[in-house]
Each structure stands twice: as C-alpha cells, then as structure tokens.
Amino acid sequence: MRRFSADYLDDTRRGMWSPDDREALEPLALAERSCVLDVGCGTGELSAVLAEECDDARVAGLDRDPALLAAVPDPVHTVQADALSLPVPDATADLVVCQALLVNLPDPLAAVEEFRRASSNLVAAVEPDNAAVTVESTVDAEERLTARAREHFVAGVPTDVTLGAAPDLFRDAGLVDVETRRYDHVRVVDSPYDESALEGAKRKATASRLGEQRETLLEGGLSAEEFDALRHEWREMGRAVVAAMADGEYHRVETVPFFLTLGRVPGDETDLPDRSRTA
Ligand SMILES: C[S@@+](CC[C@H](N)C(=O)[O-])C[C@H]1O[C@@H](n2cnc3c(N)ncnc32)[C@H](O)[C@@H]1O
Structure with a gap:
C-alpha cells in the first residue's frame, strides 16, 4: 500500500x-x-x-x-x-x-x-x-533517465497507475x-528558481526520491545492479541540474x-x- x-x-x-x-x-x-x-x-x-x-x-x-x-x-x-x-x-x-x-x-x-x-x-x-508523463529538460540526461525510471515504476506498482x-x-x-x-x-521550472525548485534539484543530486522507489523499480524489472547504475547516473544528472541552476540556465517542463x-x-x-x- x-x-x-x-x-x-x-x-x-x-x-x-x-x-x-x-x-x-x-x-x-x-x-x-x-x-x-x-x-x-x-x-x-x-x-x-x-x-x-x-x-x-x-x-x-x-x-x-x-x-x-x-x-x-x-x-x-x-x-x-x-x-x-x-x-x-x-x-x-x-x-x-x-x-x-x-x-x-x-x-x-x-x-x-x-x-x-x-x-x-x-x-x-x-x-x-502516469505512463504518458513527459519531461523536457535543458539537462539532456534528465528526459532519458526519468523515462527509464517511469517505465519500471509503472511496471512495478501493484495498481494501475496509467488509468x-x-x-x-x-x-x-x-x-x-x-x-x-x-x-x-504542466509544471515549469525556470529562473528565477523558487524554494521548491531548489529542493527538487537537491533531491535529484541525492537521488532521494529514486531511492524511495527502489523496491518498486526492482519489482518492475530492474536488477539491483541496474538500479545502482541508474542511481549513479541520476545523481550525476542532479549535479548537472544544480550547476545549470547556479548559472540560471536550467529549464524544465513536465x-x-x-x-x-x-x-x-x-x-x-x-x-x-x-x-x-x-x-
Ligand atoms: C496520490 S494521493 C492523492 C491525494 C489528493 N486527492 C490529491 O490529489 O492531492 C492518494 C490519497 O488516497 C488516500 N487513500 C489511498 N487508499 C485509500 C483508501 N482505501 N481509503 C481512503 N483513502 C485512501 C491516500 O491516503 C492519499 O491521501
């Protein structure tokens, strides 16, 4: 539950x-x-x-x-x-x-x-x-990684989150x-960044929300090694988001x-x- x-x-x-x-x-x-x-x-x-x-x-x-x-x-x-x-x-x-x-x-x-x-x-x-969520981001890896996590999340959740x-x-x-x-x-993150945007970037750099979904993603077909690799890439992406925000150059539309x-x-x-x- x-x-x-x-x-x-x-x-x-x-x-x-x-x-x-x-x-x-x-x-x-x-x-x-x-x-x-x-x-x-x-x-x-x-x-x-x-x-x-x-x-x-x-x-x-x-x-x-x-x-x-x-x-x-x-x-x-x-x-x-x-x-x-x-x-x-x-x-x-x-x-x-x-x-x-x-x-x-x-x-x-x-x-x-x-x-x-x-x-x-x-x-x-x-x-x-939830299978039809789209993300556009100025940090290239973000679209690919969120799509990958979403695919396994949707497959691993025991209810129909695509209803x-x-x-x-x-x-x-x-x-x-x-x-x-x-x-x-439609959720837009753009400069000047508010508190919630800064918090969101921090969550990406620590992969905290991804970590909370570990069991579901494994249930959805990721092996433990694949999850670790995804988390590693996710943190790198998060750090790129934080850096782009520091330059005022990060833009994301979900x-x-x-x-x-x-x-x-x-x-x-x-x-x-x-x-x-x-x-
Ligand atoms: C994704 S949240 C949505 C909350 C709110 N409707 C919104 O859109 O922000 C799902 C909510 O359903 C509640 N919930 C899940 N199963 C329930 C049940 N069997 N009876 C009552 N509430 C339930 C959860 O506690 C949670 O608050």
Whole structure:
C-alpha cells in the first residue's frame, strides 16, 4: 500500500487547478452543488478548489490517513474513512469525487460503486496516466533517465497507475451519461528558481526520491545492479541540474496528463441538459 507525505502532495500538486485553469471542472457544475465529498483527499489540494468554486455547498474531504487530513485547509470538513466503505447513508452528496485515488486502489471499480451509492447525482474521478508523463529538460540526461525510471515504476506498482480516463469503469459501476475530459498539469521550472525548485534539484543530486522507489523499480524489472547504475547516473544528472541552476540556465517542463471522468446516478434527471430531457 503506497503512502504519501504532505510534502510530496504539496510538491506534486503545485500549480494544479490554478484559478485561471479550471475549465475542465465545468461539467461538475460546482456552483449548483449542495454537498460534495472528495474521497482520498490527502492534504485537500482538490477539496480547497472545490470549496472555492462551490457557492454554498458543504465540502468534505475523506481520507484514511489522519496525518494528511490534519493539513486540509478550512472551510473543508474532514472525515477519516476508507474509500470502499464511506461512513454516510445512501445518496448523501450530490457530487462524490476523487483525484489520484483510483490509480492507488487494487479494486477501483469497488470504489466507484461505493461513490455511486453515496451520491444522489454526480460521481467524478480525476486520474493521471502516469505512463504518458513527459519531461523536457535543458539537462539532456534528465528526459532519458526519468523515462527509464517511469517505465519500471509503472511496471512495478501493484495498481494501475496509467488509468487516466475511466469511462468503462464508470459504466460498469452503473453510472450513465459518462463523459471524459483531459487536463494537463504542466509544471515549469525556470529562473528565477523558487524554494521548491531548489529542493527538487537537491533531491535529484541525492537521488532521494529514486531511492524511495527502489523496491518498486526492482519489482518492475530492474536488477539491483541496474538500479545502482541508474542511481549513479541520476545523481550525476542532479549535479548537472544544480550547476545549470547556479548559472540560471536550467529549464524544465513536465506535463502530467490527468483525465476527468464524470457520470450520473441513473434516475436523477436534474442535471440533464435540455436536449436529453426531450429525447
Ligand atoms: C496520490 S494521493 C492523492 C491525494 C489528493 N486527492 C490529491 O490529489 O492531492 C492518494 C490519497 O488516497 C488516500 N487513500 C489511498 N487508499 C485509500 C483508501 N482505501 N481509503 C481512503 N483513502 C485512501 C491516500 O491516503 C492519499 O491521501
């Protein structure tokens, strides 16, 4: 079971759903919601956006990890709970949503079925396709090394971290009017470098995050010797990044493709567009 630190979520979600980049959330009709559950909310990165976009709704973030829940900002309510057994009666919320949760579950269908039970209207998931992440960097080796690590990471993780859009999963859970949208989370590192960019360079030069993934990469097909060689090259690449930053010449763009999948609980016609009502 993968665990996530507040620092990791803060780092990897930075800039996601910035106020001028929320078009992909439009189908959620957030201004019309009255009760929203964000399941597997972590530190509440998405919950906070939902609370901003919902006019009067009660927004609750649920997660099994109390340490992450402690960092969820007001006015989001927090509940410690398992995604497969939400502590709410049927049809409690008019939107049950998650972000980067299904990719971490061995049985994502069971979670979507539970979301359907807890929702009176909409169910949504915002999930990445981690195999389709791209990196462009002024340090040549970075693209090659991150691609190599990613390939073995994806192969070694016991869940489907490439899930992305999941329309079939939603239909299998009995949801209707299923639609998907793509949202690219683009993370740019450029001069002048902020604190998080400097921290990221330090992590590369020590290969600390790569080290944390050792078991997964071995599970994904790397031998111990190949891992050691990758780590050696990774540290060299990290030192090149630090040096390029000192000269103000480092530039990196990472694109993480996320996909919003949205479905409606059958029998609730309140959100149907006019053309569907008359069809
Ligand atoms: C990758 S993090 C995503 C956090 C947050 N949604 C975001 O996008 O920043 C996955 C989260 O799902 C939570 N999680 C994993 N399995 C869970 C389960 N069975 N029930 C509740 N939460 C779970 C983890 O504790 C973690 O906070």
